[in-house]
Amino acid sequence: MELENRRSAGRRTGDSGTRAAILAAAREQFAGKGYDGASLRVIAAAAGVDTGLIRHFYGSKDDLFDAALQIPQEIAHRMGQVFTGDPDHYGARLVEAYLSLWEDPASSGALLAIVRSAIASDRAADRLQAILGARFLADISPHLDDTDGHTRAALAGAHLLGVAIARYVVHASPVADMDRDALVAWCAPTVQRYLTAPPPAPA
Amino acid sequence: MELENRRSAGRRTGDSGTRAAILAAAREQFAGKGYDGASLRVIAAAAGVDTGLIRHFYGSKDDLFDAALQIPQEIAHRMGQVFTGDPDHYGARLVEAYLSLWEDPASSGALLAIVRSAIASDRAADRLQAILGARFLADISPHLDDTDGHTRAALAGAHLLGVAIARYVVHASPVADMDRDALVAWCAPTVQRYLTAPPPAPA
DNA sequence: GCAGGAATTCCACGTGTGAGGAGTTCAGGC
């Protein structure tokens, strides 16, 4: 009988969106479970695809991860345009831009994946430091005071990271439930002070 | 010959610190790699002990994890004593107490483990929310304004969480390298404002 | 219309995991 359970092997006709389906499923899994928690088999199943295809299209799991982390240039550089116009509104615009990065479907998955994976273990922590550190600090600190610009940018960044984790990763109330405008209203002045207020007097 | 590689089985004489050794090794592994990343075999090896003993003393991996998360009462309630004396220094004392919690060897491992594990996946996120949320908010918000005490406590908490992650988890410069006093000097005013300053005007 | 390569299938390997259980030795209560 040679039982015919096998879905016919071989190339499909037309443009099967396999490659894209894999990437989308990978984004979702990495975002939800981090690098270690996501498995190629589950990603393949979610994409409705054989595991071997992942290897075929993307190579190793690491390569897939890198591909999943790509954020469209146009979106990534939204942060760079915060520092235009009235310096009194840097804070509000930074918070706005940062939150919208976390809420835009084109970037939210990648951010979740980075944060989840980087915080999970010592080894992966460099990645977060490299990406958020390098990009975020580099984009921001040139616009600030020379002497402590890095400190200011880092503290503002740490604050925003904390808010993002509470709101988008852990879903901790009340930060996760707050009206977005209210959140901005609360945080903007704080960020503004970190960026431009006089440095603290030593204790 | 019946080769005698086996370390003699059976009970050791005297008080072998096995139970404590397992717990210490577990703390270290969970702190460094999170729940999923830590393996019972590695923990057992680090403790110089057979894997079966973990099961013998603590039951399942989950039970071990719970045991590793216990923070001495006396240390946990250090946070409760922040809100005494001059309200103008709530911020500074909160930041001080929080950082010392992260630096005290008796609690730092548990905090690292909680944060690493909770952020790693959706499933475990409740734990962080439960522990940090319930304990932190409950300890703090009673001391604040009735109408938005929860919001104030949560935002201050999110900020401190972000700073702790940057400094103690990811080791991102410059927050990780800053002098501790300088860090307090920068953050205390911000936290103070979250706790007691007038609420923001709606945009 | 034929050849080469891309897309697809399934199978196998080696490793690591948490869990469970069988057997051995010793401490402490009676």
Next chain:
DNA sequence: GCCTGAACTCCTCACACGTGGAATTCCTGC
């Protein structure tokens, strides 16, 4: 001096993982 139970070692099971490769089918360029 025995006997229960705690501490201890070893072995096994069933599963999941990432990787690799063989075989098949179809598209595309010539």
